Amino acid sequence: MAMNKAAREKRKKKPQAPKAIYPSKEAEQYYRGQLRGLVRLMASELVAAVEPELKRLRPDYIADSRITLDGSWTDEILKAIRSVSQRFISPLFEAQIQRVAASTISRAEADNAQAFRDSVNKAVGIDFQMIARPQGMQNYLEASTAENVNLIKSIPADYFRKVESLVLGGMKEGLAPTVIAKQIQQETGVTARRAKLIARDQISQLNSDLTRQRQVAAGITFYKSVDADDQRVSGNPAGKYPNAKISCYGIARQDIGHGPGVYPIADGASWGGKTGLHPGKHHPLCRCVAIAMIPGVNYFPDKNG
Incomplete structure (x- = not known):
């Protein structure tokens, strides 16, 4: 029997459990790309300045059997390195990274706002446009921009x-310029990996804070912490880090009286002696996310506690 119009409308408007708000992939890709470009620029300018100097000074520092930091070659190589490093502390450089940080924060905030609206609107059928930018968020965004500039x-x-340390150390040991250049390359790789982790961690933390602010503004008082459900989840007994001090696996499953993984937004979770833990900020590089618990939709106080 064909479903009548009223029944179809009723079915269409049936509340849906809100979805988790994940960190903005677009913002992370942008941030990571900007930091990767910065590392490449530093490395290329450094090599261009230092490599010729290493080759020119090689006879002096290798021949000196009593190498000290008083040799003239020390001043010359430091001058070459610092001629490059000074460019990355200039007012022009700071203005550039201010734009990168502001653009990153803006992209992440816009994606979080849209995802939050879509998630909650489907759950309660109300347009939350009015809380897209809760009171106090502008100050938070400005503080986040300043933090990321630093x-x-x-x-x-x-x-x-x-780089200064490894170049001077290599010259003191009489290493060939090619060996020192390889050490610089290795350090560049370490820096590039650190930059990648900074991008991921900052976008995750930003998403956590923005989601929580919007949940509070919407009158939501509880969330459910959800882990990434893989072997890299901290505390997963069958994963890579079963003995992690802060267990995302445990936080997502412990019940403090509101249901497994459900916590008051005002308090967050407690684990390993730490309190006020929130999804995305349980520990560095946390990948947990929060699902809003909406009474009558996916949260029933009489049942959940």
Whole structure:
């Protein structure tokens, strides 16, 4: 028997459990690409400045059997390195990374807002356009931008400090320029990997904070913590990190009286002596996400506690 119009409308409007709000892939890709470009630029300019100097100074530093940091070659190689590093602390560089940080935050915030609206609207049938930008969020976004500017600035600062150390150390040991160049290359790889992790972790943390602010503004008081459900989940007994101090696996399954993995937004979870833990921020590089618990839709206080 064909379903009448009223029945179809009723079925169409049946509430759906809200979905988890995942970190913006587009924002992470943009951020990671900008940081990768920064590392490549630092490395290429450094090699262009230092490699000729290493070759020119090779007879001096290799012949010196009592190499100290007082040799003239020390001043010359440091001058070459610092001529490059100074470019990455200039006002022009800071203006560039300010734009990168602001653009990253803006992209992540826009994607989070849209995903949150789509998720909650389907669950309750109400347009949450009015809380797309809760009170106080602008200050949070500005603080996040400043934090990420400092993180980006730390990349060249750490990189050139380590390069200075390994170049001077290599010259003291009388290593060939090709060997020192290989060490620089290895350090560049380490820096590139760190930049990638910074991008992922910052977007995850940002998504966590934005989601929680929007949940609070919408009057939601509980969320369910959901882990990534793979072997890399911290605390997974069958995974790679079964003895992790903060167990995302455990947090997603423990019941403090509201149902497995359900926590008051105001308090978050507690584990390993730490309190106020929220999905995406349980530990560095946490991949957990929060699902809003909406009374009468996917949360029933009488049953959940």
